[in-house]
Amino acid sequence: MTVYEELVERGLIAQVTDEDELKELINAGKATFYIGFDATADSLHVGHFMALCLMKRLQMAGNKPIALVGGGTTMIGDPSGRTDMRQMMTPEMINHNCECFKKQMSKFIDFSDGKAILANNADWLLDLNYVDVLREVGACFSVNRMLSAECYKQRMDREGGLTFLEFNYMIMQAYDFYKLYQTYGCQMQLGGNDQWSNMLAGTDLIRRKLGKNAYAMTITLLLNSEGKKMGKTQSGAVWLDPNKTSPFEFYQYWRNVADADVIKCLKMLTFLPLEEIKEMEKWEGSELNKAKEILAFELTKLVHSEEEAIKAQEGARALFTTGDAANMPTVELTEADLTDGAITLVDLLVKAELASSKSDARRNIEQGGVAVDGEKIEDTKATVSKDQLSGDGVVVKRGKKKFKKVVVK
Template identity: 45%
Template sequence: MNNLDSDLLELLQARGFVHQCTDLDGLREHLADSPVTAYLGFDATADSLHVGHLQGLMLMRWLQKAGHRPILLIGGATTRIGDPSFRDESRPMLDEAQIQRNIAGITGCFARYLDLGEGAGLVVDNAGWLDGIGYLQFLNQVGRHFSVNRLLTFDAVRQRLDREHSLSFQEFGYTLLQAHDFTELDRRHGCTLQLGGADQWANIINGVELSRRQGGARLFGLTMPLLTTSDGRKMGKSANGAVWLNGDRLSAFDFWQFWRNCDDRDVGRFLALFSELPLDEVRRLGALQGAELNQAKVILANAATTLAHGEAAARVAEAAARGVFEQNSAADGLTRLMVTGAELARGISLADVLLAAGLQPSRSAVRRLAAGGGIRLDDAGVKDADAHLPTEGSTWRLSLGKKRHFEIRRVD
């Protein structure tokens, strides 16, 4: 086993990964005794993961670097139900074709963070066992070990009922399915540790308890803090929507910019979680002030982007950002907004381009942004966003505010 630290759990706690554990001392001994197999679950609700999932992937990465084995569980079956934990309403139901497209999209994220394949980490789909289990068999194997009285005491369920929001029987049973996943992964792969966000605590406890009641192996659960940015947003979201990990959903440049533009108060915390820099260096960078702190943000952006998109993409994104900040003509790596020669000839406006790209919610929002000096085209202020783009030229650099930059490119 690689000796990353005299106490792996101490390292993970120091970096901010640990919130609750079913038995911290027991898990410490378990990790020290021999390689452990741990799993982290993802329902296939979208075709890409986002940065809110990165905390779990990075925790798995540290475990694998220490010699442990990761399992990434895709909820091909449980996605059809949706985890009701701390939600006020049911998730939209997805059809099987969309679930399979989503599984293909998110599976591609995993290999960028973990070593997968023969003798390494695994990606498994719980449809492999849940699709084949009968209702009466499930009730006998799992349901009889849980009382409704106890399930009603869990915060995620009680909160939904206290607010008088509907909770279907289907959703109510989700926690039993997740508990069964844990014990099934133990039986199939010797998996004894489940990871999850703090909102998964009750679901994880149920899996640990189910194994005990069935006379199975001793299982452990570890949750991570639910992350929010210092300005109160849920991690994974930005002012413009989800910060996706897949390049076809969000460009490497925009991903880089998300980290470069993070709140000053988040730099040290994010470096500890989302980079592999030594903690002494993390603390030094997080303590910087003023212009020096901006360089720490560049280091964070490069580290996070290298993992998600590769070192070359991180270098291109940094170079493109410097080109924007230094007001030169380099636009390589910027998100491109395409317009055709025919559109330019007909008279397409900047407002039309922004609305078509989903960068602004309405034409009136574009006008307000322009009136406030928030739109620049080739570094010149735009006051009338309804004016037609020039018909001459083939590329224009567009800036929305100080931190969002794009390239408009003519295609024929």
């Protein structure tokens, strides 16, 4: 099986341009390709995870990845998939986030000995002269065609509309591809399926300005069986930074995926052989829990190390069999969180991020889905005292699979 055939078999490819030429480049290990990462947070998240894994796969096959951090494009903000304008960020915030990205990317991509390139589009975008851009690049873009792009159309139909600032994002992304082609011989851009219009703009700019062929390939979005993006929890995104999402929480997220999603995730996200995964497709009932354990272990090992994956797996098994909370995520409260030496269970659930709001907490308590140290509590006015929270604290459980240890400093 060729590299490209395996990508197709794993369900990773959504759209491509010039498939035969693109396939030949990838299979021969001759592609220099890039994926862009706008620095909108100080950590990458599960939404970036599949892109990083794809870069790793292609690099293992001899292709050369360019990881492009968006120190420049983040100044504008990508309107794709947005119902409103992104919050403007300061240059200091963006630079800090770019540095955080570099450390995390190194776990997936080998940057040694020129095997990969780490670039920042701030190096060329921030020094551009506006009139020069209009003359050199602007003449290559049709406004009519730009407005037909889905990422713009959905914003044009909304009350707030589309700002001129965001309208320029497509031009900046296309210019990135043009610049990378000139500087590094980068012939291919990869990205999420929602980036298709921006990527085509880049291939078109290279053709118009340089008379050369360039290629685009989009990655299938990671959706669950209900059609919703994976990588979100009640408390927000699942981050790759262990300080934002602990290895235990990361492991538990994948251990708790729906039965209908586990095989798809194994194919798209792990490096296990397809033959091994196809055998798992035959598993049913309790065997699927074993498949989920394998998924959670493999992904935690990829992101956090094998040592952390073993700790997370042992912690999860111990918790579900004996209630051992040694490796469980811990929430620390302070005296300020207590009133008269206690905290209501409703407030405790919210602070522990086991409930999204007080009304959500009350509903779960009333439905019998909350327990403290193994004791089910159905009284929405129940409190937990400082004495209980001192020392080893208490284990708060919501539903069958969500646990937190809560202590007071």
